[in-house]
Amino acid sequence: MDVWTYGSSISLWNPNIPTMKYNILVRRPDDLTAGWAQQVVNNHCPGATVSRLNIISVDTGTTTRIRLAIEHNGPATLPRRWFVKLPSLAWRARLITALPRLLHTEIRFYNEAARNVPLAIPDFLAAQSKPGKGATLVLRDVTECGAIAGSPDDALTAAQASLVIMQLARFHAHFRNKTDLVRTYHWLAGPVRRLEDQLGAALAVPLMKRGLRRAGKFVPSTIHAVAVHYARHRRRAMRFLSEGPQTLVHHDCHPGNLFWSQSQPGLLDWQLVRLGDGIGDVAYFLATALEPEVRRTHEATLLSIYAQGLKDNGITDIDTKSLLQRYRAHLIYALEAMLVTLAVGGMIKLETNYELIRRTAAAVKDLDAFTAIPI
Template structure:
């Protein structure tokens, strides 16, 4: 597929019905080395190699650095001038390994950017929701990974922020999209076999998470101070000590493709429709886990309490509309309750590691997820 085929009216976003990208070939087949380690590497020569992957007749004349954001990855926005048609994106969003050593260590050992690069190369075209347009991606073990996407703002879309608090109406739109994503892969063993790599990439991540769970949980609880009610401390540490067993419980059937990191900063909005960014943690798992992560992080406690039951009902109904039969609402609620422990862990560990989310945003998300866990006694829903 060629870059020139990108839809003119919306070059920054790929809709479910027209996944037309650039660089969809495997990283191993790429003839042009686009690996970069630092924002300063994103120069005219590098951008020309990106374009040359599929459009050798287009010449790049200028590259301007727009912004650099360092967190779990280094996220760089650049403006690219070239003599190609308007259908070729001129605003690029580039992901590199984090320049901060702690996040780089936590995300680098399990190869999260490698995972996202492979997702865009091999799997994203099967996802039935909006994702950023894919320009190119390359991954080499031991040498890093580089992912180049269309900047969604070029098409008028707006990227979310991690601390955003959504209304119930906007949350319902996201819930419906998650249901459509999950229904597409729901116990579809042919698709799981086709994308079998997604089932086997989490072993190192799980081993690393289990090894670090207790010290990071203790450190995060101390740093969070009064944000986390004291009665949650003991069950949180017990969960960390038995994390492997908890993960097995949370990985139950039915299996589907899950994003696994559905906080508001990983959303973008094209007019009124949401799409998903940042697929570093993509895997096969239980769909209700995405719903729990999203509702716990994206809603204030007051909005979640008032609309939680209705939003779960919307999720179940949308699954049914998509052809998934025999959805048991009570079981769904119990699994939702149990899955709340994971966003709690994720936000507490992020605080403990540092440099992954802005501290004030991290603390607000901890407040939200801790309240959800406390409201629903989520740790008691896992048999430890």
């Protein structure tokens, strides 16, 4: 079996086996037991028995992420390394992510959308989501077959970046101009998304000010005033950023949400997935994944690769000038996301947060991004 699923998130699922009822909701890593794992296995291989479960690692950020080693007597196709996501054990991160129900959104993505995504993504094993009671997502750990999970502060080469850009172009082109896109994925643009936007607007100014204050030297002083002005008018800014050609977007495409197998990239962590402007993923990725010197040297070429990738996948109505302006404008969100992460605290390592702020601030300054958005 491949280390990832390509175009189908449930390749392990046998459609001839009736779906069984289970309750896999847990709140803490200590709740993960062999009996809990048995419920997951029963839905894939009835008759296989779990004999042991070992917790390999626990990492707490926007979610609590647990790597498990499972001993069972099932077939070789049934994974023995699992990756489990639970609501964050860090109260600040949990507060920020609970109301917009980000983990619930990711679970719905795997259940309803992932099989149509033409990207390498982890195999889906099981999930359960109950508003007010919690959410649990179980995936195959991509490292089981030798893939390497990225780190948020990885600095990619231009060659690696071009591979990611080509995959993003393929992904965005696949969903762009689909007449039934909004109807099919209405849950990505419904009340939960509006609530997220309202919270973002309400908290934008205090979080931006706190983030800038804590970032210190990592954000040029010339950016501070315009960043706060943007925060005051965030609702208008978000309307502008969402007006581009609509497609499915990842919306959190930084190096830590990548994995690599045989030098090819795949995407992890779909809790911010939404309908939006594809160039936003490109801006977020290039601003976070490249050292400023590498980005400055290769930025124009990488944007050309993206535009060509769209054309190669059937999208011909590309306005290069508009694409560049929207790329510049979307860089602002990349900086905002890193500053808000710093303002909230406890979601990623502090030194990593500073590094991503340094990179995104450099991109915003280099391309005078705040002048690209009409506020």
